[in-house]
Amino acid sequence: EDAKPAGNKRYLLYDCNPGEGFNLRRDVYMRVANLVKSLRESKSCKGDDWVLVLPPWGRISYHWKEHGMEQSLIPWSMFFNVKSMSGFVPVIEYEDYIEEVGEAVIDELWYLQNYAEGWSSGTWEEKMHERDCIENPVYETDSEGKIRGWFWGYEETYAKTFKCVSVQGMSKLFVKPLCGGNTTAKSVMLDRGENMLHDMFGGKRYWDCRRSMVFADALIKTADQFRSKYLDSDDVRDKTVMPENWKDHKCTEDAIGGPYIAAHVRRKDFLYARKEFVPSIKQVAKVLSEKMKEYKVDKVFIASDGTKEEMKELKSLLPGMFMYKPTKTEKSEFKMGGVAIIDQIICSHARFFMGTKESTFSFRIQEEREIMCFPKHTTFNRICSDEGSDDCEQPAKWKIVWKSDSEIWD
Numbered sequence: 001e002d003a004k005p006a007g008n009k010r011y012l013l014y015d016c017n018p019g020e021g022f023n024l025r026r027d028v029y030m031r032v033a034n035l036v037k038s039l040r041e042s043k044s045c046k047g048d049d050w051v052l053v054l055p056p057w058g059r060i061s062y063h064w065k066e067h068g069m070e071q072s073l074i075p076w077s078m079f080f081n082v083k084s085m086s087g088f089v090p091v092i093e094y095e096d097y098i099e100e101v102g103e104a105v106i107d108e109l110w111y112l113q114n115y116a117e118g119w120s121s122g123t124w125e126e127k128m129h130e131r132d133c134i135e136n137p138v139y140e141t142d143s144e145g146k147i148r149g150w151f152w153g154y155e156e157t158y159a160k161t162f163k164c165v166s167v168q169g170m171s172k173l174f175v176k177p178l179c180g181g182n183t184t185a186k187s188v189m190l191d192r193g194e195n196m197l198h199d200m201f202g203g204k205r206y207w208d209c210r211r212s213m214v215f216a217d218a219l220i221k222t223a224d225q226f227r228s229k230y231l232d233s234d235d236v237r238d239k240t241v242m243p244e245n246w247k248d249h250k251c252t253e254d255a256i257g258g259p260y261i262a263a264h265v266r267r268k269d270f271l272y273a274r275k276e277f278v279p280s281i282k283q284v285a286k287v288l289s290e291k292m293k294e295y296k297v298d299k300v301f302i303a304s305d306g307t308k309e310e311m312k313e314l315k316s317l318l319p320g321m322f323m324y325k326p327t328k329t330e331k332s333e334f335k336m337g338g339v340a341i342i343d344q345i346i347c348s349h350a351r352f353f354m355g356t357k358e359s360t361f362s363f364r365i366q367e368e369r370e371i372m373c374f375p376k377h378t379t380f381n382r383i384c385s386d387e388g389s390d391d392c393e394q395p396a397k398w399k400i401v402w403k404s405d406s407e408i409w410d
């Protein structure tokens with residue numbers, strides 16, 4: 001991290017709509033991290049020492065509804081290497097924030113929303129205003145005037161003030177209001193953070209931040225053991241060795257990947273929400289068998305949220321199929337998020353990968369492969385549906401960017 005500004009320590013907190021899934025939340029983190037980067041660099045911030053407070057994981061209610069598994073108050077260190085992340089912008093866990101501030105209190109809470117009138121002019125313009133709340137926000141004022149709400153399950157937490165803020169634009173738009181413009185508060189929380197867009201989606205900053213999101217050691221270790229035990233895969237032979245510090249990494253030669261192909265087979269809600277693009281299990285097996293021949297491997301790793309029956313059917317059609325099944329201990333230690341990451345790590349080390357259209361789970365795997373220097377044709381693929389409804393368009397190639405912000409698409 002760049003030299004610490006001499007100024008005041010200030011804290012930026014955020015949260016997302018509870019309906020947002022794990023892998024979109026990882027994307028929202030990047031938008032907020034880039035905002036913190038801009039805040040630290042901006043002249044209008046007068047050198048304030050902005051720190052990003054990581055919102056504890058949990059309550060990804062729809063997806064992580066495993067019974068009998070405690071899944072709230074999860075620190076980021078469970079899933080990510082927080083020290084690596086701090087190499088991009090200073091980040092701290094929420095519990096450390098409470099300790100530093102001395103109390104579970106947030107000065108200002110901004111509830112981000114759209115404009116009630118929509119895009120009135122019909123053209124895109126960046127803007128931001130304090131407005132009446134459009135929907136009933138999930139916060140209430142108690143008898144002592146404290147703003148109460150979910151706050152990641154930390155019941156004692158409250159905010160001192162609350163306002164709804166309509167926003168249409170990139171994260172940079174927040175710099176002026178947060179610095180001298182509208183507030184000098186020590187801590188500001190932006191709820192519904194997903195309403196803020198990327199400053200430079202796919203630019204160098206995006207990728208630097210993405211590269212800093214190294215997974216937690218325990219997850220990497222478990223994935224590596226699986227790769228070695230079942231897939232004959234290790235970083236040296238696969239040419240996927242990563243340096244200790246992500247900043248030291250460069251692509252000097254292509255990664256090869258382990259002697260297996262992999263696919264992310266998203267099922268569940270995609271079976272109806274993305275019906276026209278979701279292949280049948282038979283189609284998945286057919287396409288993957290062909291690819292195994294093409295890549296001269298006899299193993300295929302499957303990451304999926306499909307049912308046991310679906311996976312049984314797939315296995316019967318694809319004898320070389322492997323899946324990661326966490327032990328009871330691993331499951332309770334890593335939680336659903338950690339297990340998902342292990343699946344993603346194993347997929348990202350394969351010689352060839354096929355994802356699911358429009359799944360952020362697949363996007364994160366593609367990014368991981370970009371970071372590890374895999375040739376693009378081995379990464380940006382998906383299995384088309386067997387129905388005529390699928391145009392079979394392949395995923396956009398979001399190429400990694402190492403130098404200055406530049407054009408990103410092919």
Ligand SMILES: C[C@@H]1O[C@H](OP(=O)(O)OP(=O)(O)OC[C@H]2O[C@@H](n3cnc4c(=O)[nH]c(N)nc43)[C@H](O)[C@@H]2O)[C@@H](O)[C@H](O)[C@@H]1O
Pocket residue numbers: 019020021022023024063064264265266269273303304305336337339340341343358359360361362
């Ligand atoms: C259309 C949207 O799609 C979004 O899903 P999409 O981007 O795939 O990806 P996520 O938002 O991460 O949601 C998928 C969730 O399902 C689980 N999951 C999916 N695939 C796998 C897998 O291969 N292995 C493991 N271990 N877990 C998997 C995982 O818990 C993850 O948090 C949804 O979050 C939104 O609610 C919405 O439905």
